[in-house]
Amino acid sequence: MTILEKLSDGTMYLICGGIIAFVAVVCLVFAVRAWREGRAIGMDPGLMKKVIKSSAAFSVLPAVAILLGVIALSGALGIPWPWLRLSVIGALHYETQVAQGAAEQVGIALSGSEMTAGAFSTIALLMSVCILWGMVLNLFFNKKYTSRLAGKKTGGEKGSFGNRAMTAMFIGLVSAYIGSYIGGFVSGGARLDFSGDAVPLLTAAAAALAMAFFTWLSRKRGFSFLEEFSLALAMLVGMAAAIAFRALLPHGAEAVSGILRLVTEGRG
Amino acid sequence: MKEKNVRNTSYEQRTHLLGRGVSALTLLLLVGAPFVIGAHLGAMPDLGAAGRGFLSVGLVWMVSSVVEFLVYTPMLGSGGSYLAFITGNLINMKIPCAVNARDLAGVKAGTKENEIVSTLSIAVSSLVTILVLALGVLLLQPLTPVLSSPVLRPAFDNVVPALFGAMAYKYYRADLRLAVWPLVLMSVLFVLLPSLQSQTSIMIMPSGALAILLAWLRWKKER
The missing domain is CATH 1.20.1300 (3 helical TM bundles of succinate and fumarate reductases)
Structure with missing residues (x-):
């Protein structure tokens, strides 16, 4: 079994697919909560449906472009890991750049022919760590930051x-x-x-x-x-x-x- | 009124609780995954190499993440920003999508309605992305020749310019007098210092700061 076959085996799909499924459930929960809260404060359901339709239509093309990122990275990293990275937290312009930088640090070129198991797990860790800071900041400071902004917006003209x-x-x-x-x-x-x-x-x-x-x-x-x-x-x-x-x-x-x-x- | 305030506070409190919980869990899953995969492959990550890699490429993204947090959180509200930072693809998808939804709904930034609209928009956008990617991965073999054909490649290479071109018309039209200065400043900087072209995301901060300063000066004058 080659390294690329190992990187796209059933266990890899299970690990990555499981995390993606978790995030999909999180999105659903937030959407349902927002919908219910919108109804409760008297927002027009027609308007909210319009927002949903527009957001869905808007997202299809960029999502296809992101899929191309998965295809581009799959040659070196297999399919499941780029799928996870670009479905959760990652960004199209970020992944290739960091994967390349990480590959250089482990002394290989970012390609399937040079990939090893150790190099892959190191690259995967670096790809995860480099971009999680927005989430860390949200975890610790979102509440304080949004409360402060909400405090500033009250007061008519301001x-x-x-x-x-x-x-x-x-x-x-x-x-x-x-x-x-x-x-x-x-x-x-x-x-x-x-x-x-x-x-x-x-x-x-x-x-x-x-x-x-x-x-x-x-x-x-x-x-x-x-x-x-x-x-x-x-x-x-x-x-x-x-x-x-x-x-x-x-x-x-x-x-x-x-x-x-x-x-x-x-x-x- | 009092009942409405209690409801607002309660929704916000629960959003923060949920947002923090799922952010912590997602962090754990994402950082843990390389180790689980390492165990599966029989080779754990090299922490020394990862540390060196972080110093060479990670610090730039750390600064970029701080900027993104400071700039986008007020646009998205609390629920929207928890979701956006979990699901990623902010600049090329979530932010324009949420701003487009906000304009469509005619809601003001910082209001409860904006919080609802932005959360709905980002959740739907993320679900569509997850769905498209899942279908794409499922069909990866038959689709690969079509999607990666040299004919279509320029189209997908230029998704972001297409997005910002369309957005530029929308926002420049809204306030052309304000738009001139940041556009001129950024163009001059990128022309005279070509090395900045690889740091566009960092240049958003001075460009945005100038636009906000000019908007504030005009607002003060008009008051």
Whole structure:
């Protein structure tokens, strides 16, 4: 039996599947409690159903992308462990990076051909330990932190800033990522060489345009049902556009870089 | 009124109790699993190598986790944040999903309704993820060639840019005057310091801090 076969045997599925099943039950319990509490405080059940439908629709595409992470890691770590990591606590952008770093520490490359039982259990431990701090902080400080925030929001006008602050925080979050796509293109190879990858930036632009279109349809053209699916649909359009951009990019990137260089040299 | 306050407190207290309990149990399961697997495979984890690995790659994620806790907990409320930090995939799924649900429901951050909406949204999102992954794992063999085909790969490589592009339209449209400064600052920083591109999650903090500061200054001026 090879190491990869051992990493995908019945016992591994039992261990990892058991933890995932536990977390699924936790999600169900929280959902049922929230639903009951919403009803008890007089929230509209139709609105809560809308939230559920929208959240489910929104999550399908990113979940498929996460599944690709499982597939990518399964070549080195078997199927059950990446399945567990990406179903519980893990993050798509985190797992590969930490698994790679951990593999380096045990002196192997992250591949099925070099994997050993000892290396796997060490990599698995490091993958678990590196990302659990959010949960640890929640365990010890969530109550104090949320109580303090709740105390601050009471008091009329001050409460309205809390909402503005959340919107501002999200603008900051989005700006960090859009800025990184701009930087990735403009200084991807070296500073200001315009030879980086333009696909993330173009994809973001395509998704933004699609979002604008769906918002217009839902608000101005009476397709109000689109509102709850607009984000998922805009993402889908952006992802489809990414396929086209990737196919065209070698020429597109050269053209853009060439034009920019001409402009820069012309000015120089 | 008094009855409603008692109910709110009671729900919140029980949420914290449940959240702490399941967080502790999940921690135990996740840290324990590598040892159980080690026993099954006949090779326990090398704690020295794990310690060295933590110093080289773990510290960055520790800082990132602190930032995520400070930034996202107010957005998600107590129930939502317990669930989100247990189920993970915050930035690429749970946070946008919860914010989208909050906007759809028209509830304000910090209210009881927001707590309910965000908990429902994250629970459903997590269950969908678990379901999709379970089905995917079940069908992994037949699906692998389709999902990992070179044709579809750019689409799945760019899920996060697609997400933030759509979100950018939504939030920049809401307050374009506020959005200009963090976007310009971040773009300039990422252009002039290309090494920052691998630290985007850490850059959320200064970008968010600037946006909040500007929003606060304007709010003070308007009062």
